Amino acid sequence: MTTIDTTDTNDMPPQDPNAVSITINGRTVAARKGDLIIAAADSVDEYIPRFCYHPRMSSVGMCRQCMVEVEGPRGPMMVVSCMTPVADGQVVRTDTPQVKRAQEGMIELLLANHPLDCPVCDKGGECPLQDQAFSHGAGESRFVEEKRHYEKPIPISDLVFLDRERCILCDRCTRFADEVAGDPLISFTQRGNNTQVMTFPDEPFASYFSGNTVQICPVGALTASPYRFKARPWDLEQRESTCTTCSVGCRTVVQSSRDELLRFQGVDSDPVNWGWLCDKGRFNFQSTNSDDRLSTPQVKSGDSFVAISWSEAMETVARTIRHAREGSIAILGGARGTNEDAFMWGALADAVGITMKDAQLDDGLPASVFSYSQATIDSACAGGTVILLAPDLKEELPVLYLRLRDAVQKKRIRLIEVSSHETGLTKYAWKSVRAESGTTAQVVAALLAEAEISTQLASGSVVVVAGRPNLAEAASHTMEAIDAVVAAAPSASVLPVLRRGNVRGALSLGLAPSNGKDAAAILEASAAGQVDCLILLGADPLSDVADIDLARRGIAGAKFVVALDTFLSASASHADIVLPAAAYGEKDGTTMNLEGRVTSVVQKITPRGTSRSDWMVAVELLSLLGYETDFSTLSDVQQAMAQKFPGFGSTTTSVAVKRDGVVVSVTPPTSTLSASSVAGPRNSYEFRLDLSRKLFDRAVGTITSQSLENLAAEAQIFVHPLDLDRIGAADGANVRISNSHSSIVLPIRPASFVPRGTAWVPFNQLGADVRELVRRNVSVVDVRIESM
Amino acid sequence: MTGGTWPHAPGFYVGDRPQVVTSRFQYEDSYTLERYLATDGYKGLRSALARPANEIHDEVKNATVLGRGGAGFPAGNKWGLMPQGVWPRYLVVNGDESEPGTYKDRLLMERDPHQLIEGCLIASYAAGLSQCFLYIRGEMALAQERVAAALNEAYAAGYVGKNILGSKFSLDIVLHWGAGAYVVGEETALIESLEGNRGMPRLKPPYFPAANGLYGQPTIVNNVETLANLPWLLNNGAAAYTAIGTATSPGTRMVAVSGHVNRPGVFEIINGITTFRDLLYGDEFCQGIRNGNELKAFVPGGGSAPWFTPDQLDLPFEASQVGPAGSMLGSGAIMVMDSTTDIPRAALTLTRFYAHESCGKCTPCREGGTWLERILSRVVDGKGTDADLDQIFEVGESICPGAFPHASNEKLGIAAVPFPYRMNTICFVGPSAYAPVHSALTLFRSEFDARIVKRTMIKVTAVSE
C-alpha cells in the first residue's frame, strides 16, 4: 500500500516561477530563466571552453570557442553557449563529434596568429589559451603562413604592457575598460585580420582599474610591470585573503614565492568586489617587500635611532606606562591592523584605564555614524535611491565606485549626489548638486523638499553613502546632512564610507574614542602637556591630520612617543621607541569592511626581521604590566573577542572565515560630537578650501611600492576656469594661497569640475602642504589666492 | 540594340517591361523635385496620408514586397515584427550597397532620390516610425549629393519635416553617410555604425533588429530598392503590384549583370519569371557571352553566393528555386565568367574581398578568411600543394560546418545541398569568404590540380645495399 504524505508538499516552498530544468550531457541541471547555457554548465562543473565569456561582463560571443549542440526542432543545432539562454527542457550536448570539431577548429584558428612564445611568456602555465589548446585542441597546427607581426610589447600605461601578437581579440580588456571601469581608454582599432587593441596615440590607459585587464586577459597579451618575468605559476604559493588598502574589503588571493609577495589577484566575492581590484590594492604589496621596512625595535638616541632588543624596548614602554600620570596615556590608530590587533589594544586600554584613544585621525566621521540603520554594498546597489554625501568614491574606495556605477548603468538605482566638486560618479548621478563646504546640510534639506525628489525617495529604499568629503570642513556638517536625509526619509539606511582598511573593526572593537576625546582632542591634550605616553598604532598624525599645526604640537607635546609601525613614518621618526610591526601578508587575522563584513586576512610570508603583529605586542605589554594573560595564539584572541562581542561568535572562532565573510553588527560606543559650529558666509574675494584625497598620493604604502610611487601628481590647486581669470593667473602659474594662519605657494590649474568660489587641493601630494592653512577650530577654511 | 540607355544613367537599359522603380531614368533631370512632381511624384504619399496608417501597412503586406537587400524577407512582415507600443522606433535605410557585383541602389539614389524619400515617408507612416536615417555608402559622393539636395528641396516644399503636406504626420529624414566598410551593409552592423561605433555586427539572436535596434529601440532596416517600390505600389495598388511577377516573387527587381557578357548592364526585370538564361543571352538583356565564348560559371546573387554553372541557366529569378539548387538571389548581382576565366584567380579576388572586409569580431571569419586567402593566393602563384587544397576545406569546415551549399552537379556525383549554410560566425561575411573558393574548388578541381606543385617522393636507397 502506498501512502501519499500531503503535509510534505504543503510545506514545500512555492515553486520558483523562474526555475528552468535543462539537460547537459544527460545530466539534469537546475537553472533560472535568463541564465546562459555556459553558466548553467559551470554550475555543475561541465566545463565548456571559452575565451571571451566572463560572468561579470556582458556576453559578446566573439571567440566562438564555447559552441555546443542544442536539440532543436530540426535536429541538433550548434549554438554559442555564452549567448544562448537556457529554456525549460533544453537538451545540451558538449561532447559530440560536431562540438569537438568546432572547438578544435576554433583553437586552431586562434593559434594561427598566436606566437607560441610560451616559454618566455608570463602567462605560461596559467594561460587559458595554452590550457584549452591542450584540453580542447587538435594538438597540432596546420598554419604554415607567416604570422601577424607587431612591435612587442608596448607600454600602454605605467603599469601595463601590451603584446598585440599574443592578443586573441576576445574583447575582455576593452569591455572591462568600457563596461566595468567606465574608462574606455583602450579600444579595438583597425579592422578584420589587422584588428588590434590600442590606446589613443599618446594617451595612456590611465585607469585606476587597469590591473584587472591583466588578470582577465586569457593570454599573455597584457602583463603588469610589477610581475613581469618575476615568477612562474608553478612557483607560486597562494592563500585567499582580503585587501585592507581601503575599507571596501575586496577579496584577493595573495601569491608569493620564496617568502616574497609577488602578486595579488582579485577573487570574486559576490557581495563585495566581483573579482575586481583597484590598482592601488593590487600593486601595493610591493610596500611589504620594501627595503625601507622597519625590521628591529629602535630607540631614539639624540637625533637618530639605535637598534635595541624587543625585550629592552618592551621594558622601556612598560616602564613608561607604569610611570605615566593617571589618564595621561593615549592611543592613536589601529585602523590599519586586524580585528584581533584592535581588540587586544582595546583590551589593554581597558585594563590600564586608557580613555584617550581613537582609531581615526580627525579625518573620518564620529563613530555615531554606525548608530543609524546600516546598509550594505548589496543593499545600496539593489534598488531605490542612493544619496552620496561622501568624498569622491572613485578616488577613495574605487571598487565601491565600480559597484555603484554598475547599479546605475543597469538602471537599478538612482544616485543623488551632493558634493563640493564633481566626482567620478557625477556623470552617473540622476541629480548632482554642488554644495559649498559648510552648507551641505542646508542644501540637502532644500533638495529633498523638492517634489520630484521626494517622489523618488518615496518610491523605494533610500541609502545614504556617508563619508568625510572635505578634510578642511568639520565632520559635523556631514552628520547634519545625514540627519537631514533621515528627517526626509525616516527609513533611510546609512553606508558609512570611512576610508582606512579596518577602521570599522578598530572602532567597533575597542579603539573608538570615549568621553568625546577624539584624535583632535587627544592631540590638543598632548600639546597642553597632558600626555605622558602617546602610542601610535600605525598612525601618522603628521601626515594625516588635516590641522598639521595641531599634529605637530601634539607630537611635540607628548612626553614619550611609541610608534608601532611598518615604516619610519614622519610621526614615527619623532618617536622615542619604534617597534617594527608585521605588515599585510605577514600576519593572520580578520578584518571588517565598511559595511561590517568580517573576512580573513592571511599570512603568506615571514614577517620582516623581528616584526610582530600588533596584538602580540599588546599581549606582551599586558604581561609586562603584570596582567594575567592567556593569549598565546590568534585563536585565543578570537575566542575572547567572540565572548566580548557576541556577533563575532559565529565568525571568528576560526580564522577560516568564508570567502564572502559575515556581516557582524557591533555598534561602537558613540561619542558626543562637540557642538557644531555653523560655517560663516564666505567673503566673495575668498575661496573655500576643499581638501580631499586622490587614489595615489604620498601615503607610505604607495610611495614604498615601486610601481606606484610615481603615480601621484604634484601638489596643485584647482579653481573654476572663470575664477582663474579673475585671479589673473596663467594655467600652471604659481599663486600665493593664504589666510590668517599661513601662506603657501602652489601651481594653479583651471578645472570645470570645481564650482566657482571653491578651491580644491588634492591631499598629501608632493609639494607645498596646504594643511598649513587648516585649523580645526573653524568649521570651514577660507583662503585668498593671489597671482604672483 | 534592344532597350534604351542614357549617358546620365550609366549601365542602365530600359526594355519593353514594367518599370516600377526606374520610370524616371529617361529624364536627365530625374533627380529634381520639379521633374519628380511632374511625373506623379509624392502622389503615393498623398494617397497614403489620406488613409489610416494600418491600412497602408496592410497594403504593403498584401503586395509581398520582398526585401531587395539580399535576404528577401517581405517588408510588410518585417515591419510587423516590431513590438507594440514601444516608442520611439526608427527606420534605417540601407544604402550601403557594396556586395560585389551589385549596382542598383546607387542608381536609384543618384537618379531618383525623391522616389526613395517618398518611400521612406510611406514606410514610416505605415509602420509608425519616429525618425528616419538614410545611410548612404561613404564612397558614393554623387548619391550623397543628390539625396542631400533632394532632401533640402523636399523639406523646403513641405514633403519632409513637420506636418507633411499639412497633415498631422511629421517625420525627419536624416542623411547619414558611411566611410568605407562592406560589413556595414549587414543590418546590425549598420546600426552600430549609425550609433558611431565600429561597424561590427551584433550577436544573433535576435535575428532582426525590429525589437532591439538603434539605441536599443525597435528599428526597421530596409534596403533602398525595397523602399523605392512603395510610391508605385501606393499609386497603383497591391493588386497591380502582384500582377507583375509570380505569387511568391511579385513585382520587379533591379539586377546587375557584369563580367564576360556582350552587354553588361542593370535591368529592371520581372521577378520570379525571368531566367538566368534570359538575362545572359536574351537580346533585351546581355546578349550572350563576349566574343562568342562558352559560359563557364556565374555568380547568381552577389559575391557571397555559391556559384552556378550552365546547368542552372534555366532557373528563374525565384528564391524558392534558386535556394534548393544551392545558391541565392542575394542582392540581384550576377557575375559571369566565360571559358577563358582563370577560375582559381577569380575565386581569389572574391575570397580576398571578404577576408579584407571581415570586421574582425569573431574568430572564424577574422582568422579563417585570411587563412583561406593566403592558401589560395599561394595556389594561384603556383606554390600550393595537394595538402593546401585539403586544408581549404578544413578551414571552411571551421567557418561553416557541415556540407556547404553548391549547385547540384550530377557530373561530379554530388547531391545539391540547399542554401543557407550553417555558420560558426556571427554574420555571413566569414562564410562568404569560403563560398567562392568552395564553389570553384568543387566545380573546377582540375584547374587547381594543374596549379599545384606535385611533390615527388625521392627514392632513398640504403647505403649498405
Added chain:
Amino acid sequence: MARLTDENIRLAQEIIGRYPKPRSATIPLLHLAQEQDGYVTNDAMAHIGELVGASSAEVFGTASFYEMFKFEPVGKYLINICGTMSCALLGAEELMHHAEERLGIKMGSTTADGQFTLERAECQAACTEAPCLQVNYRYRYRVTPGQLDTLIDDLSAGKLVSEIPAHGVVASVRQHIPADRGVGAVAPETVTENPVWLDGKAAL
C-alpha cells in the same frame, strides 16, 4: 594637427543636433575633420570625442575601422582602382600596373609631389562598368590605360578642379534642415508616447 575650426564646430553642432544621441554623429564629424585637413588628425579626433561624448580612444577605434579615413596626409587626388570580381575579370590588374608605372609609385603610396595616392579598392558598385576607378570618390567607368593617362594629365593640369575637389571633400552638397521645418531629435529614453498620426485615422 588641428581641432575643428569655429565654422566646422557650428556645422558639427548642426549635425549632432539631428541625432537622438550625439555619438551617432561620429562618422559625419570625422568626414568634416578630413574635409578640413585632408586627413583625420589626432587633435580632431580628440575634439570630436569632446563634441559627441566619447573618449579619444573610442573615436579612434571607430575611425580606424573605416577605409576612407586617413591618419596621415595623402595625395590631393586619391585614385582608388577597383580590383574586385567584375573589374578583375575585365582587366583591373593591368590597369593597376599601368597606374603604378605611370605615376612611378606602388599601390598604397603617394607621389613625391603629394599630388596622387594610388590605392587598390574593393567593389565600388559600378560592376557593369568595369573596370572602374574613383578619384576622390568621383567615378570613371570602363577605364582603359590610355584613358587613365589622360585622366592623370587632366588632373595634373588642373582641368578637373571644378568636378573633383581635393581629397577630404566627399559630397559637396550638405543636408540642411530648416529650423521651422525640422521635427527635431530627442533622446529615445525621453519618448514614451506614440506618434500623433498613429490614432487609427487618416493623417490628412
